[in-house]
Amino acid sequence: MFDIAVIGGGAAGLCSAITAKDTNPSLKIAVFEANSRVGKKLSVTGNGRCNITNKNITLQRYRSNNGSFFEFALNSYNLSKTEEFFDNLGVPFVFEGDKAFPAALQAASVVDALRFECDALGIELLTDAKIEKLEKTNGIFTLFCNGKKHSAKAVIAAFGGMAGLNKFGADSKNYNLLLNFGHSLIQTKPSIVQLKTEPQIVRQLKGIKVDCKVCAIYNGKTLQSDFGEVLFCDYGLSGPPILQLSHLYNTNKKLEISLDLASAYTHEQLFYICKNRQSTLTHRPAGEFFTGFLNKRVGQVILKLSGVNINDDISAIKYDNIKKSVSLIKDFKFIVTGTTGLQNAQVTSGGIDTKDFYPDTLESKKVSGIFAAGELLDVDGDCGGFNLQWAWSSGMLAAHSAVRFIKGDK
Numbered sequence: 064m065f066d067i068a069v070i071g072g073g074a075a076g077l078c079s080a081i082t083a084k085d086t087n088p089s090l091k092i093a094v095f096e097a098n099s100r101v102g103k104k105l106s107v108t109g110n111g112r113c114n115i116t117n118k119n120i121t122l123q124r125y126r127s128n129n130g131s132f133f134e135f136a137l138n139s140y141n142l143s144k145t146e147e148f149f150d151n152l153g154v155p156f157v158f159e160g161d162k163a164f165p166a167a168l169q170a171a172s173v174v175d176a177l178r179f180e181c182d183a184l185g186i187e188l189l190t191d192a193k194i195e196k197l198e199k200t201n202g203i204f205t206l207f208c209n210g211k212k213h214s215a216k217a218v219i220a221a222f223g224g225m226a227g228l229n230k231f232g233a234d235s236k237n238y239n240l241l242l243n244f245g246h247s248l249i250q251t252k253p254s255i256v257q258l259k260t261e262p263q264i265v266r267q268l269k270g271i272k273v274d275c276k277v278c279a280i281y282n283g284k285t286l287q288s289d290f291g292e293v294l295f296c297d298y299g300l301s302g303p304p305i306l307q308l309s310h311l312y313n314t315n316k317k318l319e320i321s322l323d324l325a326s327a328y329t330h331e332q333l334f335y336i337c338k339n340r341q342s343t344l345t346h347r348p349a350g351e352f353f354t355g356f357l358n359k360r361v362g363q364v365i366l367k368l369s370g371v372n373i374n375d376d377i378s379a380i381k382y383d384n385i386k387k388s389v390s391l392i393k394d395f396k397f398i399v400t401g402t403t404g405l406q407n408a409q410v411t412s413g414g415i416d417t418k419d420f421y422p423d424t425l426e427s428k429k430v431s432g433i434f435a436a437g438e439l440l441d442v443d444g445d446c447g448g449f450n451l452q453w454a455w456s457s458g459m460l461a462a463h464s465a466v467r468f469i470k471g472d473k
């Protein structure tokens with residue numbers, strides 16, 4: 064009989080098991096992990112460097128169908144609590160701008176540190192241990208795993224979401240563990256994901272990266288903007304600012320992405336620059352008009368879209384062609400037709416409805432003794448360490464609540 068059974072040995076599960084055991088070392092705690100090792104997804108986060116949290120954790124960086132459900136957990140278990148937790152594990156943070164990373168800049172070392180701490184505290188880490196069914200009878204939980212039954216007084220559900228489907232242990236059947244107790248599911252959708260667009264233009268630019276301002280536009284209104292490197296792909300657009308804005312497609316199906324390829328200049332300044340180029344670069348063919356100012360291939364596509372015959376002389380470029388080029392450079396627009404799906408997403412938008420959980424304990428309103436943490440809940444954040452912070456904050460809160468539950472003083 065375990066005091067606390069944690070389902071899922073990912074970021075939230077490992078953090079909650081350590082926090083619970085630290086709080087009450089006499090508790091018998093087990094982590095059940097479906098994969099052959101814990102922290103498989105965590106070990107590839109942040110391109111292998113683990114963007115572990117962010118200096119600026121604000122509520123605006125998170126989304127849920129249930130208002131600011133996440134507020135209590137994030138405020139109570141904030142950056143300094145997270146730094147303290149990881150300092151105790153021998154993992155100090157370094158900052159790049161607002162983004163925090165482990166000093167080793169190695170995601171795998173974060174997993175190692177969590178694993179070593181579990182071993183040192185006597186937490187049982189059971190791998191290749193997928194929980195297939197969860198029941199509660201007479202106040203005790205039964206967890207069904209590999210043909211065996213395990214008992215526990217409390218359960219922390221931390222089995223993650225659907226992002227990275229088929230890669231990291233995600234399985235839509237996991238949600239049944241909670242749905243069977245009467246919880247509901249908010250439809251799952253990909254977030255922090257590449258965007259598909261109409262293919263004609265992006266295909267011509269496949270493989271090119273441009274630094275630019277990116278605006279997500281719906282009904283002519285800019286919803287959000289970001290700066291950074293955008294990658295043209297045969298299916299659409301990728302790169303950090305695209306991933307950052309991608310969640311907007313979940314709520315705005317007619318989303319457009321506009322790239323400002325020369326954000327340092329106004330329309331007028333850019334028009335002046337172009338007129339100047341035309342009078343000074345007379346020796347060039349029209350197709351080389353933007354060479355040196357824009358990526359060569361991007362420049363040629365812009366010229367063609369503006370009606371310029373790239374085999375003409377530069378002098379053949381007309382006033383209207385220049386006007387059109389300037390408009391395209393400042394507002395290179397792509398209609399979003401979809402995303403590359405949950406299998407390529409970093410995070411799940413949607414998940415188990417948080418209305419069925421108390422925000423200040425993360426205990427289920429449907430079944431006492433079940434606590435939830437991490438991505439399985441309908442909470443998702445921006446790119447930049449915000450999702451791992453949710454895993455740490457909710458993991459610590461669920462752990463303290465579960466320990467109090469076992470003690471009998473909720």
Ligand SMILES: Cc1cc2nc3c(=O)[nH]c(=O)nc-3n(C[C@H](O)[C@H](O)[C@H](O)COP(=O)(O)OP(=O)(O)OC[C@H]3O[C@@H](n4cnc5c(N)ncnc54)[C@H](O)[C@@H]3O)c2cc1C
Nearest residue numbers: 071073074075097108109114194223232437438448450451
């Ligand atoms: C490529 C990639 C890069 C990312 N980079 C970052 C980043 O740099 N910063 C950031 O903040 N976020 C990042 N994220 C998001 C972040 O990894 C997740 O938000 C976070 O891991 C969620 O933690 P979790 O514990 O809820 O879920 P997970 O880490 O997914 O852990 C859930 C665990 O539960 C196990 N499990 C599932 N079902 C069962 C079951 N039935 N029984 C037993 N075990 C089960 C799974 O195998 C898994 O190990 C990234 C995601 C991806 C895919």
